[in-house]
Amino acid sequence: MQRAGKWKTPRRPGPKKGTNIEKDPVGVYCRIRPLGAEDEECCIEMISSSTIQLHAPNGLKANRNGEYKEMQYTFKKVFGINTTQLELFEDVARPLVEDLINCKNGLLFTYGVTGSGKTFTMTGSPGEGGLLPRALDMLFNSISPFQAKRFVFKPDVKNGMDIQSQVDALLERQKRDSQQSVPKTPSSRQKADPEFADMINPDEACKSENVVEDCCYSVFVSYIEIYNNYIYDLLEDAPFDSVRPKWFGGGTPVRNNEFIPPQSKILREDQNHNMYVGGCTEVEVKSTEEAFEVFWKGQKKRRIANTQLNRESSRSHSVFTIKLAQAPLDADGDHILQDKSQVNVSQLCLVDLAGSERTSRTKAEGSRLREAGTINQSLMTLRTCMEVLRENQICGTNKMVPYRDSKVTHLFKNYFDGEGKVRMIVCVNPKADDYEETILVMRFAEMTQEVEVARPVDRPICGLGAGRRQKNQAFKDELSRRLEERGGPCNPDDPVMLDQLIESFPPLPPCELVDPNDDHTLPRLIEVLERRHRIRQMMTQQFEKNASTLKSMLQQFDSQLNAKETILHDQQTKLTEKEKLLINQKMEIERLEKKSKTLECKIDILQKTTEMYEQDKRSLQEELETQEQRLQRELSERRRMEQRMQGVVMNTKHKWEKECERRVNAKQLELQNKLWVKDEKLKQLKAIVTESSSGSGAAIERPERPSRERDRNIAQKRSASPSPLPTALPAHPMHRRSHSAGGEKWVDHKPSSNLDLDTVMQPIIPNAIKVSTPNEKALSKCHKYVLRHQELASDGEIETQLIKGNVYKTRGGGQAVQFTDIETLKQQYTKASSHKRRSVSPDGPDQNEDMENRVPVASTSSSYGYQKRRKP
Known part of the structure; x- marks a missing residue:
């Protein structure tokens, strides 16, 4: 068998210096499962489509202030208890399946406490299929008409993909069918398992519209579990016990004729530094039912156990990988292009993580206690890796991320360091008993949203023209129709009949000669080879006959094609002239449209300018009116003030005049009294002097009081020219010294x-x-x-x-x-x-x-x- 081509998974290019790589944050979603009973206490409330709030349950120890704070967490989207599996798939997993078809990788994992609904979200139940069966159903509904035959793509043992020709693939299928020890791959028409028979409602089936029809596709699935930090292949044909014996993880293995323990797998790194599970079984599937059967085969081997928190608790992390290989058709659209550089392989990993739990609540002992410790340790390593990644991206540090501390993080190292989409569904149980564990889950989810992953880059398939498959099919249909019209044989040329004829070759019998006296093996082999030779000769003759017929038809087609090309050339000439005319008209229309747009812009500018001027005019008028009102008020106020001041001045003047007159009159009376007293004294002195001079016996005359009329006249004369008021002496400025000012500075x-x-x-x-x-x-x-x-x-x-x-x-x-x-x-x-x-x-x-x-x-x-x- 010759290999037509070989493909290796390309290394994800790392960030180069000086290049800006677009990154997207990890998409984190939250799903709330319903309560088990109506009387249970709920600690989670959905506030909006992206926010939830946690309430402290009754009886929980309060903080220092005597209260327990209510905490809110925001996600990309929150799905309530009434969310269906289809709604969850449309928002979360459908974009990942679209990217898988477009040659982009994806990682989707569920995270949460034990019993929060992670397995139900990923797997589902009959009638309510989860994300995994719906992703497979959408994938096969999209690529089923364009799938390659079995064994055309063949995985190797080094994370690569071999490409075989149609003949080599046919021989490989015959070889597999002839081996009795290897069971035949189930038919796509068979149902997988009774539980998965009605997994998805036919009305809910979905399909991608972005499938490239000029490519051939092939789907490979693998299913592993990580138990106690060991990797096991769930699709391995070796017997598998659901309960791990005492030898597991250390000690001397117990080997007998009844039980052969499965061997753990190791992680390897290919030549492009991509991580993969060495020796992992990859099964090629051709239908949704066949993929279901492969999945259920591994699901039965997965380790589950009955705990205090969950009757069927997952005791391991499961990873179901869907790998899609696609290669373009050649220029004729008949065979796959034998060019390994044009082949792309993309994969989608669906991870169901085991639930984090506290051993004090589960009351685990022995092996269950060890399982819980290993689960919690791997989840803690996942948290640590996310924290270091976030710190490196936010702070610009270059700390080493401890991927190798756990198999889970080491396996998915390429997704966080390379490119792709990473989505996480946080499943929460709203019951109050899980409050403390739910807080830890929420903190991890909040921190994970800040981690960024490189955005996947679109990779073109090839540079050939589109529609090659449709053209080839149309050519074959037309050729069959022409052969039927001519009465020639059409069945051998039919691709379906040709494949049936090739598959009708009798299989080769066993050729091992054990006994030298064996007379049956060689004659049987000779007979089979002669039959195969006769069939080959018949095919050769039929091929030559069809070739001659095809040659004559091609010559006829050439003559007709030449005539049609002449007509087509004339039509193209006319069409070119019309196109030129249309181009001129289009240019004229564009010129008029530009002119119209320019005028519209000018009109808009003028309208805006007019509105601005009108607005300025209104504002100025309002300001002018306000100024006028203010001036009027000030003028009226000034007039009132002047009137009031005039009244005050007049009153003050009148008051001072009266006061001056009163003072003058008082002075006049006082002076008159003084003059009268002086006159009386003078008269008495005069009388005494006269009396002493005239004699002692003379009589003393009593002085006469001056008349009031004379005093009044004197007062009127003095009032006509009043004396000025004494003025105050000028004040001498005196500076006071503060009493508080002492000797301080x-x-x-x-x-x-x-x-x-x-x-x-x-x-x-x-x-x-x-x-x-x-x-x-x-x-x-x-x-x-x-x-x-x-x-x-x-x-x-x-x-x-x-x-x-x-x-x-x-x-x-x-x-x-x-x-x-x-x-x-x-x-x-x-x-x-x-x-x-x-x-x-x-x-x-x-x-x-x-x-x-x-x-x-x-x-x-x-x-x-x-x-x-x-x-x-």
């Missing part, structure tokens, strides 16, 4: 924005360092700090606040200020006290009398005394 912080009012009371602080901005150097030299803050009081006057504080040194070597007092200085006008002192003196009015005078003073709100200004 001060930092006088006076911002540059403060105004210098030059009022009477201005604080003067001795030993002060004046600054305009906060200064760390100045604070380190002083013990006190004062800040001058100015603001406008409610009465419109400027108010100055002196904010005082002590300066302390901090532990860090800096300075801190602790404010202790606020002193407020405010400028206001007040009236002096109007106590009047009256005294009778001939020199005129009293000069010490206090006059009403408006004096600016400064008031303070602190505990320090007032300093008032008085007249000298």
